[in-house]
Amino acid sequence: MAEPRLDTRTIRIGLIGAGMAGQAHAFGYRNASMADALRGVRVERTHVVDAFAPLAQDVAERYGFERWGTSVDELLADPAIDAVSVALPNNQHLDVLTKVLASGKHVLTEKPLGLDAAQAARLAGLAAAPGRAGAVDAVGFSYRRLPGLAALRAAVAEGEIGRMYHFEATYYCHHAADPADPFTWRFDQASSGGGALIDIGLHAIDAVEFVVGAITEVTGARFATYISERTDRAGVVHRVTNDDAAALLLVAGDGATGTLQASRVAHSTPNSLAIRVFGERGMVSFTTEELNSFVIHQAGGDPRFDGPRRVITGPLHGAYVDVSSFRSRGVGTGYGEAFVAQVQAFLGCILDGTRSTTDFAAAAQTMRVLDAATRSAASGRPALLGADADADADVAQVTA
Numbered sequence: 001m002a003e004p005r006l007d008t009r010t011i012r013i014g015l016i017g018a019g020m021a022g023q024a025h026a027f028g029y030r031n032a033s034m035a036d037a038l039r040g041v042r043v044e045r046t047h048v049v050d051a052f053a054p055l056a057q058d059v060a061e062r063y064g065f066e067r068w069g070t071s072v073d074e075l076l077a078d079p080a081i082d083a084v085s086v087a088l089p090n091n092q093h094l095d096v097l098t099k100v101l102a103s104g105k106h107v108l109t110e111k112p113l114g115l116d117a118a119q120a121a122r123l124a125g126l127a128a129a130p131g132r133a134g135a136v137d138a139v140g141f142s143y144r145r146l147p148g149l150a151a152l153r154a155a156v157a158e159g160e161i162g163r164m165y166h167f168e169a170t171y172y173c174h175h176a177a178d179p180a181d182p183f184t185w186r187f188d189q190a191s192s193g194g195g196a197l198i199d200i201g202l203h204a205i206d207a208v209e210f211v212v213g214a215i216t217e218v219t220g221a222r223f224a225t226y227i228s229e230r231t232d233r234a235g236v237v238h239r240v241t242n243d244d245a246a247a248l249l250l251v252a253g254d255g256a257t258g259t260l261q262a263s264r265v266a267h268s269t270p271n272s273l274a275i276r277v278f279g280e281r282g283m284v285s286f287t288t289e290e291l292n293s294f295v296i297h298q299a300g301g302d303p304r305f306d307g308p309r310r311v312i313t314g315p316l317h318g319a320y321v322d323v324s325s326f327r328s329r330g331v332g333t334g335y336g337e338a339f340v341a342q343v344q345a346f347l348g349c350i351l352d353g354t355r356s357t358t359d360f361a362a363a364a365q366t367m368r369v370l371d372a373a374t375r376s377a378a379s380g381r382p383a384l385l386g387a388d389a390d391a392d393a394d395v396a397q398v399t400a
């Protein structure tokens with residue numbers, strides 16, 4: 001087993017799996033140095049591997065990895081790579097993570113940790129082996145990093161709603177609501193380890209454990225499959241062998257009771273994680289549908305104003321300060337993507353030889369509005385824009 005590297009000034013990254021989640025990891029590594037704590041640290045995107053070679057190449061080119069390939073073993077044999085992200089179909093996790101752990105490299109893997117609790121225990125045991133001392137192992141429960149969810153945890157941990165009584169957690173998606181949505185590994189029990197509950201419900205389980213505390217009891221559970229056959233992209237019909245939806249009754253933390261539902265066939269909710277906790281002195285709630293805020297109700301006080309408050313997130317909440325493109329409150333997670341789109345549009349104009357839709361001429365109009373506002377305020381009269389602006393300016397000057 002190789003010694004874990006101690007040099008943290010340059011961290012060289014290998015990415016295994018370049019599908020949907022792998023690309024989100026690539027996006028994360030590319031923007032990681034926004035964080036103050038990473039100032040001066042070079043995060044080098046070194047090698048990306050996917051079984052489908054054209055995808056590996058495409059992701060390497062789009063996200064700035066130096067190399068791409070199809071061999072996991074080749075990536076792991078490179079001593080220059082310090083840390084590895086794994087984003088593979090669930091049934092690959094045990095084998096590939098076993099190799100990654102043996103390599104001594106730091107690892108961030110996608111959930112679930114293997115197909116079941118036995119595989120997870122095995123992997124956790126390997127990760128804790130003495131030979132890996134100093135090597136990081138981490139699992140991608142990314143929703144914890146959202147400032148609104150982090151704020152809920154902080155509020156309940158600081159006792160803002162007192163003892164937690166009961167809670168509800170839901171993760172609803174519609175990605176499989178249409179029976180025509182194609183069969184993939186996600187619908188096959190052997191490849192996935194489960195359906196909606198393992199695929200998305202695991203994030204709701206993690207949200208409960210993050211906010212309320214460890215789940216100590218599952219007192220009831222129902223799994224349901226509503227669409228029992230699906231056709232893959234090659235036209236082959238398959239039986240669906242895992243759950244489209246699941247409902248659980250839980251006990252968590254200091255005896256709080258709660259419900260958890262996960263569904264991949266929930267029309268009207270493309271991708272929505274939510275949690276609400278009721279306590280002895282109030283309530284907190286968060287939903288990804290309102291990503292940049294959370295709700296808190298602290299009962300008592302003036303009964304005329306007793307009720308829930310929506311708090312817009314800012315630098316005091318979670319990882320906000322490290323990911324927000326402006327470090328001020330209200331800009332929020334998601335705002336940075338507007339700047340990515342803006343840079344993309346700008347680069348597109350350079351490449352296509354086209355004008356920007358927000359060129360200087362367009363922006364000059366916004367300044368004419370400001371100018372007209374100043375003139376109108378000074379004159380107390382309407383200020384005209386466009387062709388009549390000059391005449392209006394003359395009028396304003398005379399009036400002044």
Ligand SMILES: NC(=O)c1ccc[n+]([C@@H]2O[C@H](COP(=O)([O-])OP(=O)(O)OC[C@H]3O[C@@H](n4cnc5c(N)ncnc54)[C@H](O)[C@@H]3O)[C@@H](O)[C@H]2O)c1
Pocket residue numbers: 016017018019020021022049050051052055070072087088089090092110111112140141142199
């Ligand atoms: N945290 C999240 O929000 C989130 C979101 C989506 C998926 N996931 C997790 O990420 C993992 C991947 O899901 P996905 O949606 O990206 O799947 P995907 O099907 O889009 O991508 C998986 C990729 O792995 C490649 N692959 C399969 N076997 C391989 C192997 N042995 N070696 C190299 N490449 C191989 C496939 O070619 C494919 O490109 C799953 O475990 C899933 O649970 C997490």
